[in-house]
Amino acid sequence: MDDPRLRISSCGALLWHAGQLVWHDTLTHRRFAIGEGADIVLRCFIAWQPLSLLREHARDDDHFQSLVAIAERMRAANILITWESERHRVEDVNEAAWHPWGRLVALFHGETRNLRDQTFITAEGDQERLRERLDLRPPPPASREFPTTRRVPLAATDAPPLSRAGFLDVLSHRRSTRKFSGDPVSFEKISALLRWGGGITELDEPTQTAFKTSASGGGRHPTEIYVHAHRVTGLESGMYHLNTRHHELELIGPPRDPDTLVRLLGDQGWVAESGCLVFFTSVLARSMWKYSTPRTYRMLHLDVGHLSQTFYLLAAALGLGMTFTAAIRDEKLEEFLGIDSAHELVMGCSVIGMPTDTSAIGHGE
Template identity: 45%
Template structure:
């Protein structure tokens, strides 16, 4: 860890450019080499539309209360997770400005409720629905632009789910898992330096904390974990580990 930290450490003479200069450079770069897509292509599948979230349950609790009540709880009730609540949780990964924003087609910048270095948002969100009302058990990719779930082919039972989660038995009672991956090229296109890897990790931290606060406001139990068998997760998602890194997941469910 020290080798990585010092290998990506900035020095006294490290040069930084202004935001204006960076923007100008990127616009020129985009003409010759367009940025990667800000969302994973859905391929041949159609997205399942999610219900539009209501702000009422989120507005019913103050930010201070949500922060003080936020806890990692590894017990979940048998009652299914409501699809509306899952939809609300996924707004954490939903763009807050339309994709017609002038910076998006040119540079790939997008804006969400959580911060992201350089507005790159490299984090992709997948949903493993284990016990969600109105949703077949299985793995889905979340499409933030369409606010929908694209079904993928991966199927696992509870024993395989627990194995995937590093033998953590409590994950086998979850209503849903939000699995986070990071698409390296989104950040590397703008920041082609090794230090960028630090930012990928920060991005997942920002997003998962937003999910924690949303879950707290909705009266759900949640825990984030990075104790995963990456290779099993990659098989489930069908992602290329050379380009899309598995970094962690939020385990969610109703209260006991």
């Protein structure tokens, strides 16, 4: 009998789904149901072992042949890989490349790759799909709205208080600022930042397709915006939600002390001298309504990146200092915002304040 050395693939995951174990091969995007008797085989090949090892776990010759047959099916499906095979080479390269970040990150990336035979929908097909979705269920609203007794309309900003107006001037002064003077920021400037950075400028009501000053995959704009104001003149301190449809702030929680904010944002002490924090989250249902492919998860991050850069440019134009950070204790922020992490994801935070004359500017950031 051929006696190859085998090991469980490192580019897959075993998940429980619909009453059975299913192997997800993240390199080929294939799924395989794991049947009875497979658990013995899998335990045998946690590390490299010869196929003949199965004899030690078999009750008799018939059971041994049954286990070998299971192993061979798993081998054909690349659930088990063969020593020095092409799949072994590919997995070793993959594992070495992703090792510092861990296997789960690599599995996520593999699961959201588009393979060479990926089919894409046409513009006409996309419109037809939208019509079908509308017949089946309405889309989630483009902006959340909180029940609250305290709503604050954003200040009128038809002529925002710009410190810089030329595009290249604004672009060249876009920097990450981590030294703030501790002086308050004006509600007028924060209103301009939020209105032009996060507000909806146009909305298709039936599909809840929104348009803003930043790009978003499919016009879904899954990013929600929350503001913690602690040094904003003309605005009561507290945690607010930005209603992007009505251009107003909804008070949803009390203010937190500086030590709590520093702790929340990765123990970064410079946060304490800021004027406000703008938190970004992603509402899964908003994008899932239109897109079922896991590739869409990547778009959530790209959307926040687009939005963050728009905030950066607006901050530069308004003479504000800003740094985007992803160093957040997600669980704590979820508690502060009252969000369910299964449906709304913590993505990042823009720390905003008045820069000092000798601001520590992050060159190239």
